[in-house]
Ligand SMILES: Nc1ncnc2c1ncn2[C@@H]1O[C@H](COP(=O)(O)OP(=O)(O)O)[C@@H](O)[C@H]1O
């Protein structure tokens with residue numbers, strides 16, 4: 525798979541390195557994230573954690589959708605605050621729930637993803653998207669809203685890749701998908717990372733996500749509680765006890781397992 529590499533007009537090229545230090549963010553007076561520090565280097569970094577931990581809030585803060593405090597650097601330069609500037613800087617987000625235009629075709633959705641590109645560039649990028657996602661080529665004229673969940677997620681990822689981001693953020697790409705589609709979507713994330721786009725992915729499919737990721741973080745109650753090499757993290761006590769069960773086998777859906785956790789008394 526060949527991903528179309530960013531052109532010079534977007535000011536991109538080097539592999540993206542995201543550094544977050546002391547990040548706080550929330551909604552109005554409610555602070556959800558407290559002093560979060562993490563980084564996403566070239567490759568695939570996954571953020572795990574139970575429902576309500578603040579994973580989506582983190583991606584929103586990194587995309588300028590909510591205000592943030594703290595330091596966020598992309599290749600050692602402070603990330604802008606406004607979403608459109610962040611996008612222009614080469615950061616793309618596939619939000620939870622995909623947010624496709626259901627009444628528009630696959631092709632039209634992809635064209636919207638290329639809004640920053642000049643007119644001459646767009647068809648090249650579309651052709652590239654269809655090369656990377658052959659399944660979508662067959663469905664170019666289908667209304668996005670009539671596709672399966674997995675196919676829609678694929679369109680959302682392809683649309684985000686239209687802007688040739690240097691940093692791609694994915695919020696639970698496998699949410700609600702059948703196991704085969706989960707594997708396919710996580711495989712796509714891996715291939716995008718292999719082709720040079722830094723990927724920061726939120727997931728609740730703990731075992732599968734750690735199997736494709738290079739590094740990972742565990743976020744609980746707005747704070748990072750564990751981090752490290754994905755293979756080591758998969759064997760760490762935090763992940764084994766909380767998410768995978770003692771045998772390292774996902775005995776039940778990770779989402780249920782996480783929801784069933786007993787709340788810890790505040791430290
Ligand atoms: N728009 C919002 N306004 C107020 N609180 C919110 C909003 N969105 C999320 N929250 C709260 O922020 C916390 C973290 O939510 P979220 O980032 O969506 O968690 P996760 O993605 O890890 O499941 C939760 O307590 C949630 O209720």
Ligand SMILES: [Mg+2]
Nearest residue numbers: 579580581620
């Ligand atoms: Mg979320």
